[in-house]
Amino acid sequence: MRPLVRRAASAPGEVAWDPDAGTIDRDALVGVDGVVHLAGVGIADRRWTPAQKRRILESRTHGTALLARTLADLDPKPRVFISGSAVGYYGDGGEEVLTEDSPRAPGFLADVVAAWEAAAQPAVDAGIRTVFARSGVVLSPDGGAMGKVLPLFKLGLGGPVGRGREWWPWIAIDDEVGALIHLLTADVAGPVNLVAPQSVRARDYAKAIGRALHRPVLLPVPRLGPQLLLGRELAASLLGQSQRVVPARLEASGYTFRHPDIDTALQHLLV
Numbered sequence: 525m526r527p528l529v530r531r532a533a534s535a536p537g538e539v540a541w542d543p544d545a546g547t548i549d550r551d552a553l554v555g556v557d558g559v560v561h562l563a564g565v566g567i568a569d570r571r572w573t574p575a576q577k578r579r580i581l582e583s584r585t586h587g588t589a590l591l592a593r594t595l596a597d598l599d600p601k602p603r604v605f606i607s608g609s610a611v612g613y614y615g616d617g618g619e620e621v622l623t624e625d626s627p628r629a630p631g632f633l634a635d636v637v638a639a640w641e642a643a644a645q646p647a648v649d650a651g652i653r654t655v656f657a658r659s660g661v662v663l664s665p666d667g668g669a670m671g672k673v674l675p676l677f678k679l680g681l682g683g684p685v686g687r688g689r690e691w692w693p694w695i696a697i698d699d700e701v702g703a704l705i706h707l708l709t710a711d712v713a714g715p716v717n718l719v720a721p722q723s724v725r726a727r728d729y730a731k732a733i734g735r736a737l738h739r740p741v742l743l744p745v746p747r748l749g750p751q752l753l754l755g756r757e758l759a760a761s762l763l764g765q766s767q768r769v770v771p772a773r774l775e776a777s778g779y780t781f782r783h784p785d786i787d788t789a790l791q792h793l794l795v
Contacts, residue, residue, distance in 0.1 A: 526556060543587035548594050558708045559595060562608035562657070563587050564640075568669075572632070581636050584608070588643035596650035605647045606707055609656040611693045611717060613637040616765040619691075623772040624658070624715045641715070653713045660693030660719035660769060662700045665793055670733075674794075677733050683742035688727025690766035693719040696789040698782050703774055710777040717771045722785045729786060736790040 526537045533540045533549065541548035543563075553559075565583040570576055588607055595602050614622045615629020628634050641656045648654045663670045676682045695703075695718055703718050724732070727744070734741035771779075783789035 526552065541587075541590070543590050544582075546586070546590055548590055550594055550597070553594060554598060555600075556595075556598075556602050558604040558606070559591065559602055560606045560704055560708070561588060561591050564608060567612075567633070577632060581639060584636065584640040585643040588640060589646070592644045592647040592654075595652060596646040601650060601652055604653045604655065604708055605644065606655045606657055606704060607641070607644045607647075609641055609658040609715065610637050611658050611660045611719065611767055611769045613658060613715075614767055614769065617691075617768060618766050620768060622717075622767060622769045624717055625772075655707050655713055656715040657704060657707065658715050658717050658769075659700060660695050660717070660767075662697055663694055663789060663793060664697040670793075673733075677730075677737055677739055677741075680739045681742060682730060682733060682739070684727040684730040684744050688725060688730065688744050690726045690764065691723050691768035692726050692729050693717075693767045693769035694724060694729065694786065694789075695720050696783040696793060698792070699789075702782060703779055706774075706777070706779045710779070712773055712777045714773075716773045716777075717769050718774065719769045719771050720784055720786070720789070721771055721775060721781060723768050723770070724786045732786045732790050733794070735787065736794040 526539050528539045528541050528548075530542060531540065533552070539549050539552040563583065564587075565576075565579050567580060572580075592605065592607075595605055610633070611622075612633030613628055614626050615631055615634050617626070617629075620626075628638055637658070644654050644656070661669050665671060665674060673682060699720065700718055703716075707716060730741050733739075783792055
């Protein structure tokens with residue numbers, strides 16, 4: 525394994541790069557068979573000011589474009605390039621089942637995903653099998669969406685936001701990692717949804733956390749709170765959209781989920 529680091533390489537196997545400056549130690553990548561690239565500024569790290577939106581976009585496109593160009597010029601070329609992506613491509617689908625063939629939605633997140641995937645085109649043109657890992661909400665008690673709300677649920681203060689009828693495209697951290705490893709050798713290219721096969725509504729997700737922690741789940745949290753904290757656009761994009769996404773291509777490629785349903789996943793992650 526050769527981790528890419530944004531500093532001078534100091535450990536065996538490390539590869540120095542600077543996506544913003546467009547520099548990378550190309551020679552250190554010669555002979556690499558596969559590359560997994562997931563880097564990007566967190567979507568919910570802070571309010572979506574124009575400057576933050578630019579950081580979110582460029583943190584994805586600059587690194588992806590640099591890697592894609594570099595890998596395309598290698599001899600021999602890697603067999604596979606797995607590039608991070610997201611289910612934000614589909615926007616608010618309501619009750620519709622969303623597969624990799626579903627159309628792109630309007631909006632900032634969908635625009636970011638489209639530009640992110642387009643940045644990998646040099647690798648595609650070079651004949652490298654390129655996979656766009658369209659991840660849903662990755663569940664882990666150590667951070668991300670789950671890590672932020674766990675303290676409230678442990679105090680018995682957790683609950684769904686708003687109506688709670690929105691579909692949440694989730695995946696346990698074990699399956700996120702397992703799917704990425706699977707895709708290194710699976711005969712699949714293009715967009716692949718990394719979500720659990722059994723969708724869950726926001727209210728049922730909240731209830732499942734309560735069951736796993738043996739804590740009560742309160743009435744829905746008014747949307748005004750997240751809007752005041754995150755801003756209206758970010759809160760609507762993260763909490764107000766319904767995305768009933770299914771992992772059609774991932775399952776068709778032969779991947780078997782460790783945690784296909786929310787209760788199994790939360791029992792493993794929280795108990």
